[in-house]
Amino acid sequence: MKARGCRIAWLAMAMVCGWILFKASNAAAAEASDADKNLDEGGVVSIEDVVVRGEAVKGDLDATSATVLTNKQITGRIYITPLDIVSLSPGITIHQYKQGGTAANFIMRGFSGNSHGPNTAFFLDGIPLNEGDGYADTNIINPEEIDRVEIVKGPSSALYGNYASAGSIAYYTKKHVDSNRLKLQYGAHNTYEANFVGGTSDSEWDQVYSVQTYHTDGYQDNSDWDRQNAAARVTRHLTDNLNVRLSLRGFNSNWDAPGYINQDQYDRNPSQAVSETNGGGKKRTAGRVDLDYRINAESKALVYAWGYDQEFWRWYAGAADPTERPAVEVGNLRDFHREVYGTGASYNFLGSVLNREFRMTIGTDYMVEDIYRQRWRLMSDSGREKGEQYWNYNIDMETLSFYGQASYRVVAPLRVILGARYDQFSGDFVDHLENDNQFSMEDQGVFSPKAGLILTVLNDRLDVFANYGQGFALMPGFSEQKAFTQDDWDPQERNQYEGGVRIRPTDWCKAELIAYRLETTKDFVKEDPNDQNSDYRNVGETTRDGIEAQVEFNAFDFGYLRADYAFVDATSDNGVYAGKTIVGVPENIYNAEAGYDPPTGLGGRLTYHYEDGYFLDDDNLYTSDSWDRLDAQVSYRFGRNARYMAALDVVNLLDNKYADYTSGKAAKVYSPGLPLSVYLTFMIDF
Numbered sequence: 001m002k003a004r005g006c007r008i009a010w011l012a013m014a015m016v017c018g019w020i021l022f023k024a025s026n027a028a029a030a031e032a033s034d035a036d037k038n039l040d041e042g043g044v045v046s047i048e049d050v051v052v053r054g055e056a057v058k059g060d061l062d063a064t065s066a067t068v069l070t071n072k073q074i075t076g077r078i079y080i081t082p083l084d085i086v087s088l089s090p091g092i093t094i095h096q097y098k099q100g101g102t103a104a105n106f107i108m109r110g111f112s113g114n115s116h117g118p119n120t121a122f123f124l125d126g127i128p129l130n131e132g133d134g135y136a137d138t139n140i141i142n143p144e145e146i147d148r149v150e151i152v153k154g155p156s157s158a159l160y161g162n163y164a165s166a167g168s169i170a171y172y173t174k175k176h177v178d179s180n181r182l183k184l185q186y187g188a189h190n191t192y193e194a195n196f197v198g199g200t201s202d203s204e205w206d207q208v209y210s211v212q213t214y215h216t217d218g219y220q221d222n223s224d225w226d227r228q229n230a231a232a233r234v235t236r237h238l239t240d241n242l243n244v245r246l247s248l249r250g251f252n253s254n255w256d257a258p259g260y261i262n263q264d265q266y267d268r269n270p271s272q273a274v275s276e277t278n279g280g281g282k283k284r285t286a287g288r289v290d291l292d293y294r295i296n297a298e299s300k301a302l303v304y305a306w307g308y309d310q311e312f313w314r315w316y317a318g319a320a321d322p323t324e325r326p327a328v329e330v331g332n333l334r335d336f337h338r339e340v341y342g343t344g345a346s347y348n349f350l351g352s353v354l355n356r357e358f359r360m361t362i363g364t365d366y367m368v369e370d371i372y373r374q375r376w377r378l379m380s381d382s383g384r385e386k387g388e389q390y391w392n393y394n395i396d397m398e399t400l401s402f403y404g405q406a407s408y409r410v411v412a413p414l415r416v417i418l419g420a421r422y423d424q425f426s427g428d429f430v431d432h433l434e435n436d437n438q439f440s441m442e443d444q445g446v447f448s449p450k451a452g453l454i455l456t457v458l459n460d461r462l463d464v465f466a467n468y469g470q471g472f473a474l475m476p477g478f479s480e481q482k483a484f485t486q487d488d489w490d491p492q493e494r495n496q497y498e499g500g501v502r503i504r505p506t507d508w509c510k511a512e513l514i515a516y517r518l519e520t521t522k523d524f525v526k527e528d529p530n531d532q533n534s535d536y537r538n539v540g541e542t543t544r545d546g547i548e549a550q551v552e553f554n555a556f557d558f559g560y561l562r563a564d565y566a567f568v569d570a571t572s573d574n575g576v577y578a579g580k581t582i583v584g585v586p587e588n589i590y591n592a593e594a595g596y597d598p599p600t601g602l603g604g605r606l607t608y609h610y611e612d613g614y615f616l617d618d619d620n621l622y623t624s625d626s627w628d629r630l631d632a633q634v635s636y637r638f639g640r641n642a643r644y645m646a647a648l649d650v651v652n653l654l655d656n657k658y659a660d661y662t663s664g665k666a667a668k669v670y671s672p673g674l675p676l677s678v679y680l681t682f683m684i685d686f
Contacts, residue, residue, distance in 0.1 A: 155471025
């Protein structure tokens with residue numbers, strides 16, 4: 001039934017696109033070419049604004065299902081963790097583990113391991129956040145300082161390679177400010193936050209500073225969490241054409257964690273914890289230097305270097321009787337140290353060739369990673385005292401990448417995009433528990449082509465677009481050592497085919513419909529699934545078909561209604577699980593929000609989220625529960641120039657009991673969702 005539904009949707013999309021292309025072919029002849037077309041139309045970046053790797057191609061995101069979130073859309077919301085920001089894009093849902101500073105996870109394009117696996121690439125001001133096995137921690141992000149977030153779904157962008165097969169998420173912080181903002185918040189579970197973003201700007205300098213401190217006791221027992229964030233970005237305009245920027249960032253976090261409770265605990269009292277052992281901490285410092293030079297009105301060159309140092313430790317334990325004799329192993333202590341350095345350069349062009357609009361970005365990146373990982377066993381009677389060590393190794397990785405993307409307006413309504421990238425990986429693994437044995441990964445080189453087109457007709461009120469992108473994934477889990485100790489493996493291949501229509505029939509209404517297929521071949525399958533030390537084989541195949549739709553209405557100047565829907569059919573195509581749905585992927589996701597957002601006075605919104613349960617095992621015998629949640633906000637803006645804002649937010653207005661993350665099979669474990677929770681926020685701009 002699911003496959004049939006998806007085929008019908010694909011057929012409907014094809015019919016719609018065919019009709020539109022037929023109508024557009026008639027309209028195209030009537031539309032004259034416009035060599036002087038303003039390249040800034042529609043919010044496309046100008047060459048003066050290009051400050052991070054390859055931003056000249058962001059206008060080509062119109063040929064994809066990408067979402068670009070602005071600061072106004074991001075701020076003024078309650079986030080359980082900063083990863084919640086990406087749930088503002090259709091087809092994305094968050095798995096909030098609620099284990100303190102351990103990164104949350106999310107579902108996108110039918111992949112369930114997107115911040116705990118090698119499927120989605122994360123960047124903060126051009127600095128990669130993914131670690132060796134794909135883990136990406138967005139807790140270091142302060143939502144108040146974010147200028148915009150670009151969410152690209154699937155491997156459609158030439159700017160991103162490793163980890164970017166399900167998509168990429170790039171956070172860009174503010175490079176200048178027009179005013180200062182102070183945010184104070186207090187709410188449920190003794191949660192409080194103070195947040196400042198401000199600075200100065202003139203013809204010679206742009207300075208932006210941000211400071212955030214956050215604490216919560218948490219809904220569950222043993223859930224205290226403290227984090228502090230500080231950042232500075234200083235830009236010196238040396239000449240009209242030459243700028244240099246220094247960015248510095250520091251992060252510190254400490255937490256206790258409740259662990260994952262079992263069925264009986266969830267039914268009786270979901271606020272309890274598994275034990276008092278779980279917790280952890282993280283320290284991170286980062287810096288980046290950018291030099292950008294505007295060669296002329298149409299081109300710009302960027303050169304940059306960056307680095308960060310990070311320490312992460314975590315006690316992870318399951319339930320056990322501390323009086324049990326003999327003591328049993330319940331978990332582990334993890335200590336990971338990571339140093340990463342990178343450099344790169346890009347050339348960006350925004351102009352015309354043969355009197356037709358032409359955009360191009362070419363660039364290169366180089367990155368060196370030094371990863372040191374240790375683990376010790378935790379016993380049932382030891383609390384946080386570490387026992388026997390069973391991991392102690394170093395990984396050194398080098399990544400060299402070349403990328404390029406260009407778009408050309410072939411005729412007035414039609415723009416064609418072509419791109420490609422090449423990534424080369426090499427690395428060494430040293431096992432300090434086995435006489436410092438060293439293993440070298442077989443060098444891997446991956447070529448990834450990209451292509452797309454967008455047809456804009458009916459007085460710019462209708463876009464028809466399609467794209468193809470090839471991505472890849474390296475051997476999963478560097479912690480398993482297989483990427484270095486196993487010979488004869490190839491990266492997975494992931495191919496996405498995407499098409500859609502975007503319509504703006506009136507100034508107060510817009511809608512979008514997208515269909516995609518994402519095929520994986522050469523997937524990694526263990527030769528012996530019951531043997532953790534078994535080698536992998538490149539024999540797995542999966543198909544992910546999906547639909548994403550969204551619509552927005554604006555009325556009464558400041559009122560709005562937004563709704564989106566996503567369907568995905570994610571299945572295995574071969575082996576013993578052929579035809580089975582992939583673990584952890586809900587089939588249907590709905591979002592809706594209605595609000596009134598005037599520049600001054602009383603405003604508010606209601607936000608609704610629903611998602612299906614998902615399969616917990618490869619045999620599709622066990623499922624999680626579907627769940628929904630309704631949130632609300634009432635706000636009031638007042639004072640001269642509406643410089644003050646007070647808001648009351650209610651999370652889970654109907655006080656539904658739900659778990660937004662479930663794992664296990666017959667013996668399920670849960671991360672319970674928040675009950676009805678109230679937060680008060682006060683902001684002042686000055």
